[in-house]
Amino acid sequence: MENKNIQNKPIFAVSDLSVSYKKHVPVLDHVSFEIERGEILGLVGESGCGKSTLAKAILNMIKHESGEITYDVSKNNKGIRPQMVFQDPYSSLNPVKKVGWILEEPLKLRGGLTKAKRLEKVREMLDRVGLDDVFADRYPRQLSGGQRQRVALAGALMLEPELLIADEPVSALDVTIQAQIIELLLKLHRDMNLSVLFISHDLRVVYQMCDRVMIMKKGEIVEMGKVQEVYFSPKHEYTQTLLEAAGISEDKSLTD
Ligand SMILES: Nc1ncnc2c1ncn2[C@@H]1O[C@H](COP(=O)(O)OP(=O)(O)OP(=O)(O)O)[C@@H](O)[C@H]1O
Numbered sequence: 001m002e003n004k005n006i007q008n009k010p011i012f013a014v015s016d017l018s019v020s021y022k023k024h025v026p027v028l029d030h031v032s033f034e035i036e037r038g039e040i041l042g043l044v045g046e047s048g049c050g051k052s053t054l055a056k057a058i059l060n061m062i063k064h065e066s067g068e069i070t071y072d073v074s075k076n077n078k079g080i081r082p083q084m085v086f087q088d089p090y091s092s093l094n095p096v097k098k099v100g101w102i103l104e105e106p107l108k109l110r111g112g113l114t115k116a117k118r119l120e121k122v123r124e125m126l127d128r129v130g131l132d133d134v135f136a137d138r139y140p141r142q143l144s145g146g147q148r149q150r151v152a153l154a155g156a157l158m159l160e161p162e163l164l165i166a167d168e169p170v171s172a173l174d175v176t177i178q179a180q181i182i183e184l185l186l187k188l189h190r191d192m193n194l195s196v197l198f199i200s201h202d203l204r205v206v207y208q209m210c211d212r213v214m215i216m217k218k219g220e221i222v223e224m225g226k227v228q229e230v231y232f233s234p235k236h237e238y239t240q241t242l243l244e245a246a247g248i249s250e251d252k253s254l255t256d
Pocket residue numbers: 021022027045046047048049050051052053054201
């Protein structure tokens with residue numbers, strides 16, 4: 001389905017980005033791309049190709065040795081930086097704090113809202129991610145994997161960022177729960193006008209989620225384009241190999 005949210009104006013640009021953990025061994029090699037405002041851009045590649053490194057580099061969690069990262073924060077967004085959700089929400093949620101506290105914290109740190117207003121926003125966000133108010137009073141360990149990922153998404157979106165970076169957000173979940181979280185991400189993308197960088201090794205999930213896709217091999221982007229074009233007219237040999245390995249070239253259900 002055509003995504004009506006897309007405006008042909010990048011919200012985010014990476015130019016010539018290179019990262020090495022060890023000297024002279026690039027993990028990311030001159031990576032360049034843009035994320036259009038309102039789009040969901042997929043990043044696909046085999047384990048170890050550099051996907052998480054790219055996510056961390058663009059969030060300044062690790063240093064890059066060369067290249068430029070440009071984030072266009074619109075005037076009405078008060079400079080909220082891109083936020084991230086991870087594969088394993090358990091490690092990103094503070095285990096000794098209740099969900100209500102976790103969701104209120106970013107609002108507290110930013111300041112400017114009364115306690116009552118903050119709690120109202122927490123309730124609203126729980127509702128947006130499909131969780132009842134009672135979850136505010138639970139610890140992360142008392143939640144299922146899917147519920148924890150809902151809380152992680154809620155936490156990332158509390159300050160209403162314009163860009164979300166989702167690093168394998170459904171990979172650790174059962175298939176039925178995966179489908180629910182994908183639905184939720186698509187709903188949040190529509191409702192909150194979010195742009196998303198969606199990182200996954202699962203080509204089928206990317207097909208369901210994304211408008212465009214980048215294929216990464218050993219730290220380089222080898223192909224990039226609209227999902228339909230890349231999946232059904234792949235230009236790079238590596239893309240063809242990935243699609244064949246996932247059984248996608250002959251799988252009609254993707255095109256139905
Ligand atoms: N902190 C680190 N120090 C040294 N090498 C690292 C570090 N983190 C990752 N690497 C290496 O960098 C390469 C890319 O890793 P990265 O985690 O970015 O890949 P990935 O595509 O996200 O993999 P996966 O899909 O398995 O999560 C791998 O060879 C990995 O071993």
